[in-house]
Amino acid sequence: MIAEEVSRVVEKHADRRGALISVLEEVQQKYGYLSPEALQAVAEKSRRSLVDVYSVATFYRAFTLTPRGKHHLCACVGTACHVRGAPNVVQELKTQLQVEPGETTPDREFTFETVNCLGACALGPMVTVDGRYNSNVSTAKVRRILDKARMGTQGEEPASDERNFPITVSCPKCHQSLMDASTPIDGHPSIHLETPMNGSRGWVRLSSLYGSHNCKSQAEIPLDSIAPLHCTHCSEELHGAGLCPECGSPMAVMLIEDAGILQLCTRRGCNGHALDLNEPEIAGRPSTRTAG
Amino acid sequence: MITLKINGLNVTVEEGTTVLEAAKFLGFPIPTLCHMEGLSPYGACRLCVVEIGESPKSRLVSSCTYPAEAGLIVRTSSARVVKARKMVIELLLGTCPQSKVIQDLASEHGVRQQRFRQEHEDCILCGLCVRMCSEQMMAHAIGFRGRGEHRSLGTPFDVKSEVCRLCGGCIYVCPACQLRCTYNQPEKAICGGCGNLEPPCVEKPQFDDMMCYMTPCVACEIKKD
Ligand code: FES
Ligand code: FES
Numbered sequence A: 001m002i003a004e005e006v007s008r009v010v011e012k013h014a015d016r017r018g019a020l021i022s023v024l025e026e027v028q029q030k031y032g033y034l035s036p037e038a039l040q041a042v043a044e045k046s047r048r049s050l051v052d053v054y055s056v057a058t059f060y061r062a063f064t065l066t067p068r069g070k071h072h073l074c075a076c077v078g079t080a081c082h083v084r085g086a087p088n089v090v091q092e093l094k095t096q097l098q099v100e101p102g103e104t105t106p107d108r109e110f111t112f113e114t115v116n117c118l119g120a121c122a123l124g125p126m127v128t129v130d131g132r133y134n135s136n137v138s139t140a141k142v143r144r145i146l147d148k149a150r151m152g153t154q155g156e157e158p159a160s161d162e163r164n165f166p167i168t169v170s171c172p173k174c175h176q177s178l179m180d181a182s183t184p185i186d187g188h189p190s191i192h193l194e195t196p197m198n199g200s201r202g203w204v205r206l207s208s209l210y211g212s213h214n215c216k217s218q219a220e221i222p223l224d225s226i227a228p229l230h231c232t233h234c235s236e237e238l239h240g241a242g243l244c245p246e247c248g249s250p251m252a253v254m255l256i257e258d259a260g261i262l263q264l265c266t267r268r269g270c271n272g273h274a275l276d277l278n279e280p281e282i283a284g285r286p287s288t289r290t291a292g
Numbered sequence B: 001m002i003t004l005k006i007n008g009l010n011v012t013v014e015e016g017t018t019v020l021e022a023a024k025f026l027g028f029p030i031p032t033l034c035h036m037e038g039l040s041p042y043g044a045c046r047l048c049v050v051e052i053g054e055s056p057k058s059r060l061v062s063s064c065t066y067p068a069e070a071g072l073i074v075r076t077s078s079a080r081v082v083k084a085r086k087m088v089i090e091l092l093l094g095t096c097p098q099s100k101v102i103q104d105l106a107s108e109h110g111v112r113q114q115r116f117r118q119e120h121e122d123c124i125l126c127g128l129c130v131r132m133c134s135e136q137m138m139a140h141a142i143g144f145r146g147r148g149e150h151r152s153l154g155t156p157f158d159v160k161s162e163v164c165r166l167c168g169g170c171i172y173v174c175p176a177c178q179l180r181c182t183y184n185q186p187e188k189a190i191c192g193g194c195g196n197l198e199p200p201c202v203e204k205p206q207f208d209d210m211m212c213y214m215t216p217c218v219a220c221e222i223k224k225d
Helices: A002-012 A020-031 A036-045 A050-059 A079-083 A086-097 A139-150 B019-026 B079-095 B100-108 B128-136 B169-173
Strands: A071-076 A110-115 A127-129 A132-134 A179-185 A188-197 A200-206 A215-217 A239-243 A250-256 A260-265 A273-277 B002-006 B009-013 B049-052 B059-062 B073-075 B143-145 B152-154
Touching: A002 A020, A002 A036, A020 A036, A020 A050, A036 A050, A050 B143, A071 A086, A071 A139, A079 A086, A086 A110, A086 A139, A127 A139, A179 A200, A179 A215, A188 A215, A239 A260, B002 B019, B009 B019, B019 B049, B019 B073, B049 B079, B059 B079, B079 B100, B128 B143, B128 B169
Parallel strands: A071 A110, B002 B073
Antiparallel strands: A071 A127, A127 A132, A179 A188, A188 A200, A200 A215, A239 A250, A250 A260, A260 A273, B002 B009, B049 B059, B049 B073, B143 B152
């Protein structure tokens, strides 16, 4: 399976010389890390020797050969942060997580790394969690940061992010509303859909906040599997046109009330979607086709 | 054809010739370590430094990688070059003092002291074995891994390579020859080709099957902790 995926990626970059880094980046994005099998496959498909692929993969910090944790914790140990007490923070993180920098906790919750500057020296010591910055971190703050991270998106509700806005959608076939106010997600009515699950139909509820990827489902949908989405009223599949701009999986389609079409990727774990708006000024969003 | 001036002598060479080759043609000795005929130039050891250009704008370059240019003025043993060369040797000595090749270089160039902390590294990362393996043996079994401080040499994932034919070419060219000597971890050995050579350290426990060709093996004498 890896081999097929990899050969698809390699072929995509086939016409470019020196595309190895792009290929590895894409493979890593897909699997979260570069497994020995993946590297072997890259070497075979791109007709390079494994040695070369391996040395590139181990050279760049961006590549990791071990699986990463759910959350990525990065403590700055640059000069400015150092004089502001970064070593203590790192020590505290080490004792709390019980791992050394560069390692992942055994429960796969955290990957802990140190970095030499995060570009926010005046606010040091800096610790980023999943790309979000925590400034003036002291040893006392460490526990809180970890707890917040465990709670997801650093405890910050997607709802409080002003870039996210709620949408109301309906089925493109029967035009009935798909909104479900009884089970709110992110504080807004969720989008209620069905998907085949263990032989029968199970429910899926998606956040109606554009920009939030929170969802709930009756049973866990395995990562990377395709979950075709059906309308709860007419049971029709919400067949989208085209494929996901990010991973090439089939898309599901929904109508946004009076505004246009929303397409989203049906692959679990992929956040690809596209928005087709009739009226550009809707909700103050820029017009058509925002992918990503 | 290109004409350049080496130590005051004009020499005409073909385009693409390196300064090192041109100097050799004239008979000026330039010490090298990571350079070997038949392998692509790599420029890792910096032992082959020469001075090019006129002072005060002259600069040091590695002659094994520097292509000859028309009108280039080269000095192969100016005071600056000699000083730099000695420093390189001293640094190499600090990294891998047990290497016979480096010791010889030191004595040849009158390096009598070594002011750096001794590292006893196995490998000076000259890349000779990598190039030997890929360019002459066409095996591509070993390569560099990691970067900076963590740069090391070996097979991917440290497992015995499937493409390695145990030719021993890597040991043959290695100026340190301790990387391939795995002492008491035969399972980690890259090629084991040294097993065909004179076995110097058979008495060592668990070491009947792997040994290096140095007699006696200098690396084995050094206690690793
Ligand atoms: S030194 Fe820490 S952000 Fe620059
Ligand atoms: S011989 Fe030129 S750099 Fe090593």
